[in-house]
C-alpha cells in the first residue's frame with residue numbers, strides 16, 4: 001500500500017511521466033520535436049550487457065525549457081514514472097526542476113487484469129483524494145474508468161503522444177485545468 005503523499009492539499013498535483021511526455025522516445029529521427037537535447041544516461045535499472053558488461057547508456061531527449069513551463073500553472077509536481085526517484089538525479093536538473101516527490105510503484109511492469117496502466121491504482125492511492133492531473137503516454141479508457149470510480153476528487157488524465165512529447169497545446173490544457181476543475185475543489 002503506497003503511503004499517501006504529504007503536504008497541505010492547497011494546489012492540485014501534477015503527476016509526471018518521463019518517457020513519452022518529457023522524452024519523446026517514439027519519434028523517428030526525422031520527426032523529433034525541436035528544442036530537445038540528447039543525453040546519455042545510466043540509471044540503475046538498466047540491465048547489464050552480455051557476460052556482465054556494463055549496461056549501454058540510454059539516449060534520453062529533454063527540452064531544457066519544460067521545467068519552467070511545468071512550474072507555471074500552479075501545481076505541486078511529482079514524478080509518476082518508472083524512473084521513480086532516479087528522475088530527480090537524471091531528469092530534473094536537465095529541465096530546470098527542483099527535486100520532486102515521486103509516486104512509488106511496486107512493479108512498473110505488472111500486468112493488470114482490468115486493463116489499466118500498471119501505475120493507475122497506485123496513483124489513486126497516493127493522491128488520496130487530492131485533485132490531480134496526470135500526463136502519460138500510456139493512459140487509455142480503462143484508466144479513465146478506474147479513476148472515475150475510485151478517486152473522489154477532480155482528475156485530469158492527459159495522454160501525450162510518445163513521438164511528440166509535451167507541446168504548447170498540452171501546456172494550455174494543464175493551465176486551464178489547474179485554473180478550472182483542479183482549483184474548484186479549494187474554492
Ligand SMILES: [Mg+2]
Pocket residue numbers: 017018019020021136137138
Ligand atoms: Mg511513458
